Amino acid sequence: MRTLTKEMQKKITPTDAVELLKKGNERFLNNLKVNRNLLQQVTETSEGQNPFAVIISCMDSRTSPELIFDQGLGDIFSIRIAGNVVNEDIIGSAEFGCKVVGSKLIMVLGHTQCGAIKGAINDVQLGNLHFVTSKIRRSIPSVSSQAEGDLTCGVTRQNVIQGINDLKANSPILAEMVRNNEIKIVGGIYDVATGQVEVLDLDQEVLGYMMKEPSVNLTEGVH
Numbered sequence: 001m002r003t004l005t006k007e008m009q010k011k012i013t014p015t016d017a018v019e020l021l022k023k024g025n026e027r028f029l030n031n032l033k034v035n036r037n038l039l040q041q042v043t044e045t046s047e048g049q050n051p052f053a054v055i056i057s058c059m060d061s062r063t064s065p066e067l068i069f070d071q072g073l074g075d076i077f078s079i080r081i082a083g084n085v086v087n088e089d090i091i092g093s094a095e096f097g098c099k100v101v102g103s104k105l106i107m108v109l110g111h112t113q114c115g116a117i118k119g120a121i122n123d124v125q126l127g128n129l130h131f132v133t134s135k136i137r138r139s140i141p142s143v144s145s146q147a148e149g150d151l152t153c154g155v156t157r158q159n160v161i162q163g164i165n166d167l168k169a170n171s172p173i174l175a176e177m178v179r180n181n182e183i184k185i186v187g188g189i190y191d192v193a194t195g196q197v198e199v200l201d202l203d204q205e206v207l208g209y210m211m212k213e214p215s216v217n218l219t220e221g222v223h
């Protein structure tokens with residue numbers, strides 16, 4: 001897996017970028033991670049970076065995008081914040097990644113068992129945490145099920161959709177890039193129990209599960 005150059009980045013389409021992440025997650029699920037020389041990548045990226053995607057994901061320690069998508073140095077911008085909420089700082093960072101540096105994809109990535117989602121549902125009060133939970137709580141009314149597990153899943157998914165809407169609604173730059181097919185903005189849900197990412201492409205309805213039946217048992221053969 002070569003370190004991305006500007007020429008390589010330019011050739012990647014937004015659809016390609018989705019596929020690159022899918023393939024990376026498949027490698028992760030199959031324990032077939034690319035054997036990268038990270039020190040060599042340090043040298044190769046020392047003059048600049050050409051990441052193909054911007055991932056906006058939760059700070060959760062189990063959901064590191066570079067690991068779950070099997071990416072190396074210089075491959076993805078990783079923006080992390082509790083509950084993968086989108087604020088003006090996040091939007092500005094995503095605009096920089098796409099408009100200035102040339103990334104082709106933004107993925108808003110939620111995950112199962114998210115503490116921020118649960119905290120928002122339970123309206124936990126702690127210091128400045130309400131800035132995060134208040135953004136997530138906007139997604140609660142649109143989820144009909146009130147059963148605890150279903151509600152958490154529904155709010156997790158709706159919060160990803162809300163994040164995508166926040167990006168498009170508050171960034172004329174990103175909205176225009178989407179209209180011009182220069183970038184895609186998609187959602188994703190990472191399952192902390194399986195390692196699998198479900199991609200949500202709202203422009204083409206739900207793409208569905210990337211791999212319904214992982215070919216390895218994740219509880220064994222880890223080396």
Ligand SMILES: [Zn+2]
Nearest residue numbers: 058060114115
């Ligand atoms: Zn989380």
